[in-house]
Amino acid sequence: MNGAQSLIRTLVACGVDVCFTNPGTSEMHFVAALDDVPQMRAVLGLFEGVATGAADGFGRMTGRPAATLLHLGPGLANGVANLHNARRAHSPVVNVVGDHATYHQPYDAPLQSDIASLARPVSCWYRSAASGRRLPEDVAEAVAAAASPPGGVATLVVPADVSWSEAAAPAGPRRVPAPAPVPAATVEQVATVLGHGGAGDAVVLVGGPAMNEKGLVAAARVAQATGSRLLAETFPAVVERGAGIPPVERLAYLAELVELQLHGARHLVLAGTTSPVSFFAYPGKPSDLVPQGCEVHVLAGVDEDVVGALDALAEALGAGGAPVARPRLERPPLPSGSLDAQSAAAVIGALLPEGAVVSDEANTAGIFIPGATAGTPPHRWMTLTGGAIGQGLPVATGAAVACPDRKVLCLEADGSAMYTLQALWTQAREGLDVTTVVYANGSYAVLAMELGRVGATPGGRRARHVLELAPPPLDFVALARGMGVPAWRATTAEEFAGHLGRALAEVGPALVEAVVPPAF
């Protein structure tokens, strides 16, 4: 058995049975070995950013890692931006990168580069496999490292000669530790703080593992029992939300709004997230968004048993069994007339299917969607965790592979869509059930807003031109059809409802271009 065969068998033995790939010559033994191990599903992406983003989406949905298979340093580099997002999402990913044969590396062949330097910024674990004898152990350790709380990108570099040489038998799974329980004393301390505070002077800020129904119910009980405000981190990896699930307002992207959300807080309790900071720096504005005089208390870090800690806290506050407010099923009516961010959001709210998975990279065009979908049937919502645009379509692709029985709805800004549009082809090839909405406002609208916020001069003609996506206008209908995905354009609310309704009713990939005016 050669290294590649033992690698794939070990992955499968460790529960990794999907590989998102764009391989090259140094990875051909891995590709050849796919025929020996039918349990491994290989999904081709036409660009590495699709593969890494899909692995992120798969990890978010299943809580277990998919593998990637990338080609040397440049192939890895193409996938780094979405690995950055995966790192911020704490998604488990086994990032397999092929390399030149060990003895070939000193020759500085054209594709030689410093893979370690490129990988380390996004990796929680890094190793270059030294031999076929050790390879199965390396693979099992990589899987365990990726899956260990809080989850991360484990990069395993596999030189070509390690792939093609005789290898040890496949290894079995390593033990993956459960999230560490939070000490009772910590829970007691936080309970004391919240129990003694005045109503409204404390904020419970949740994130990460707390963003499922169980965590949100516990957090809502804590907030209800103590009169605290309940808020969530700005960009969680996945949130469970909709009718019947305690709602949680997310911290705003704009620091000015976070200031209002946290105004007057004297205690900030963190559960599964970190202390809020400004997304960017702005002249004269603080980076740290914790109000002056507010004390920060860590109930549970993202690698700990956050939901258990929230449950224990609710218990300690005597709120364990209290019922919490849960929103009723309530959809906005289908709007008519002009199509803009608001009417488009109402259409989404009217039509979002139960159990849907939403990949949200709508950016400025999406500001009304959370409100319009708050009362729709329960669903899961993924956000842009690391700020590296081009995440939405790939993450939707991986989520669809992970959840073949759910409808995936990808909400995309036009500028972000153009980063990794190749994901549409993978959706078509694999017959994935993803409906994509591209908000075509013809501009990097968020930057038009930021141009003012950073205190730059208002922006003359030449500056604005750099932020505009037209002329020429992008035709997303043509682009999608060019990759085998049926597509339609909507310019009114009625058209949007018609096209989106049809796309959601059928199984398989589809795209609707929603022509909307820019918000800024």
Place this chain on the structure above:
Amino acid sequence: MNGAQSLIRTLVACGVDVCFTNPGTSEMHFVAALDDVPQMRAVLGLFEGVATGAADGFGRMTGRPAATLLHLGPGLANGVANLHNARRAHSPVVNVVGDHATYHQPYDAPLQSDIASLARPVSCWYRSAASGRRLPEDVAEAVAAAASPPGGVATLVVPADVSWSEAAAPAGPRRVPAPAPVPAATVEQVATVLGHGGAGDAVVLVGGPAMNEKGLVAAARVAQATGSRLLAETFPAVVERGAGIPPVERLAYLAELVELQLHGARHLVLAGTTSPVSFFAYPGKPSDLVPQGCEVHVLAGVDEDVVGALDALAEALGAGGAPVARPRLERPPLPSGSLDAQSAAAVIGALLPEGAVVSDEANTAGIFIPGATAGTPPHRWMTLTGGAIGQGLPVATGAAVACPDRKVLCLEADGSAMYTLQALWTQAREGLDVTTVVYANGSYAVLAMELGRVGATPGGRRARHVLELAPPPLDFVALARGMGVPAWRATTAEEFAGHLGRALAEVGPALVEAVVPPAF
């Protein structure tokens, strides 16, 4: 004057007046400053790989750097693959990367990452600007570092607060050293080796700066005077070729063929390139392609005055003024019938305009093109220097910005085209005179070949599936039109000639999809 304004003014003062960009919030002051400095042309790419590849193409054509402007670590990462190619091409590039404000970096905001670790593998020079006071000097040094022989990627990281704070006045250009002259003793030594050898037992291998007409004439004289074989490196940045220019055969991509090309050589003289090594490692095959018993002599490194050294060598061998063979103007006739790699090459040979710039990433579909174009009017040819696919369209884009009076012909493989197809939009926006041919063979054909070469099992159904680009078939006509580029599909030689002829006759971007069978 703020840092961004002084930065741009310094760039312009140092001769850098084009910036290929995809900016974000941390770069907004740079964008705003574009209105203050009309001498700086900003060219927007919809993905960073377009911007970095375009800067490479601009550098190859002009010999002077363009700037990039990229957004933090993820934006840089998206551009790294084409910076890798630029590094291998020794292209001068001033790679400007925005960063969070210095005081904001410790807060680990979502977009925070280790920019230095991502940049170093592709950079010949790296600095993060510490203050507005020092910034103009940093910029001038970066330009000089990029332009110093042999040329490279100088990465200057500009934190947002350095951009927006008061800065020193713009700096003037630093002195850029000329390529170092090769010592007379070295020339003499090589002359002795070549002068005393038997005909045919020496190979003169040229590359880098020797690949223009002057260098090739000198090299041809040397070869002619000594009976040596003249060969060129496999993937030069730019070659001047065509009727009237001494032709030079390039070392093959396949090590097996290089073995034949170098067979029997006892002396290998290097001028502007390095000793040949195998592109990839293969089981049981050597990495070093220098034949056993062959002595390697370095006439001139890529950072030295290679053409001067070749001239001096020709002089020392008494071949200074001898006329060399120059190919006559000779085009293949327009073929008819089926369209395949061979007939498509003949069409290119029949129609290639004088003075054209060719960006060649046709890969397996392009094997007959060099032969078919050898006698066409003089033109320049750029190759995939670093092996990171997705170079062709961006490099063509930058070359067109650099050479508005030349027709740029981009020869693209379908798999490679899908990496950075967004370049078409930039070509449309800027009205660039680029004709793109996409060879649609529906497969990663080079990998289908490599699957066998690496000694992997023949490749079963599942392995082959990973190397196929259909189903669904990619429709490049739709994809191009979706980005504002007129496009046509050709399935016969006549159709290809018709569409290509029309595209070449008009000014502005166009694309022809040439449907060809895969070579492997």
